[in-house]
Amino acid sequence: MQWTTDSVSPGRSAAPRRHARPYRHVGVALSAIAGLVLGLCGAVAAHAEDLIEEPISLSGQLANGTAYAITVPANWTGTLVMDADLRSATNAEGRWLAEQGYAVASRSRDVTDWDVGGGSRDLIELKGIFVDAVGIEPATTIVTGRSLGGLVSRDALNTFGEEFDGGIPMCGGGSGLVGMWNHRLDASFVLDVLVGGGGAIELVRITDQSAADAALGSLVDQxxxxxxxxxxxALAGAIGGVSGRPGGAPEPADDDYATRLQTTASTLKLLLLRRSVLEQTAGGNMSWNAGVDYTHQFETSGQTAMAEALYSEAGLDLSADLATLAGAERISADVGAVEWARTSGVYDGTLEMPVLSVFTDTDPRAALSELRAYxxxxxxxxSSEMLRQVVVDRSGHCSFTAAEFVAALDALMERIETGEWGDRATPEALNARAAALQAETTIVLGTPAYYTVSDIPPFPRLFTSDMLLPGLDGREGIPVTAEVTDESGALTLTVAEFGTGVELVRTGTAPDRWRFSGELPTITVTDSRNAAQAAGGGWATSGQSTAFVSGANVVGADHFGWxxxxxxxRPGVTAGDRSETAMDGGNGLAVPSTLATATDEGRRGASVLGAGLFLDVPVGTPEGAYTAAVTVSLFPVD
Known part of the structure; x- marks a missing residue:
């Protein structure tokens, strides 16, 4: 579609943009004859518009007491926008939606709060109420939400994909509930250890939220x-992905450390906010940092410059502080709370419909790296073809203009109709679309600020619904011990419960590393499921390692590959790709790496798997006995 800005005179209100799809009328019996079905679609659509002659406004409570609101304009075009938070009908977005013929159904978060899965179920119940009240099932249903509502909308798209035709999750939630709170733990842990000496704050399992918030604020001020x-x-901010861009302000100069640091400090004070409510809902603590390599997390944060400069000015040894973090007592999660989260705000990434995800460049409650996580x-x-993500050049929590939302919605509607993204989700196209939509209405929508952002750092604490839990689930993992010497020697991997050792021997030396190699103990996967149980699917195995630690010294898991x-x-069973180490541009076993997969054809019986192991130890690594744990996980796949 070619967009022009002079098709409607300034001050005129345009007719609604009708993204037409056939209505589905509740109770209409459809003939099995194809020709008659096609004829009925058009007839039902015409009749449906006649049924909505006056605006409809409904409010009430869901079964759990959650408040909801439904508005349907007289010119309803058949599209329902569902919002995970109560939406105003009188602000710019609400008035534009009504003008353009969109029905809106929204609900309060007051009852479900951090129960993200409960919020998703609320939306499904609300859609049923809408259909019963209006008498017409919407032709198109879009789900959206911001902040915690963004988490709910992503969860609903993942869990109830058949109920939605598209989604616009906004501002945060891209990493899921566990990843988000793990990342928040990282920054507060750094402050507690390096400034408070450890134990100064209730970081998890919080018994007094007000006291914990005050203690963190006091520690930051100190x-x-x-x-x-x-x-x-600055180090805590870098490890925790905290931006130094002030709210409502442009990006400070790279070396404007005063501004950046003050903003970072203000954000760090918020990191424990409402954690106790989450823990009460989940039945425990879902965050951990056991095995986390904070040196690696800092070095890959994309935010090292300010910390390095301030450490130099203060005459502090950055390496010594990172070593202190490496040797500090770590925090474990409560298994039950993590298992609860797997079905409440942690995603497997499956998308059955197009999704346009929108972030602000800087959000004090959500690192932009969550975009990478999603x-x-x-x-x-x-499901990559279903997803497009865009960023608004603005600082603040969910600080979007109406222009940015309506442009995203209009672009998503075209994607649903055409089946193709094309260039609709580019920043330039969205800004042009917002300008065109503004020209067609007297409602002031604000200024769009979509822009192209580069160099978004990786999200360091990614956790998806099928991912293994280091040190959790009662799985002890495979103990790994490495004895590193400066000149020569052997590296031995001992597998405690297997009763044999795996000896890694030096197989190569390069100017920057020593390489040790060996073999993973044989892994056997036995699949005796019947056809109904497997449902046409197979299985997959993956492995992940913690960092190698010797006292205060660390060799990251990204230096360990297979x-x-x-x-x-045999046919149907395929080995995973080689996992290169960080010294060759890979992530090693710091992230879950596939050992093997099986299709339905190859899954039955016993499959015997192995892997060559290799550890790249940087030259100059201090001597010592290094210990890590490798966990191999098995899960069914569709």
């Missing part, structure tokens, strides 16, 4: 009073 403390605030989760599920193979090769 740190900001000294050069050493300010350096550690992208990776969706890609792992094979080369999987199927020992008893």
């Amino acid at each position: 740190a900001m009073a000294t050069p050493e403390g300010r350096a550690r605030v 992208e990776e989760t969706v890609a792992a599920a094979g 080369d999987p193979r199927v020992i008893d090769s």
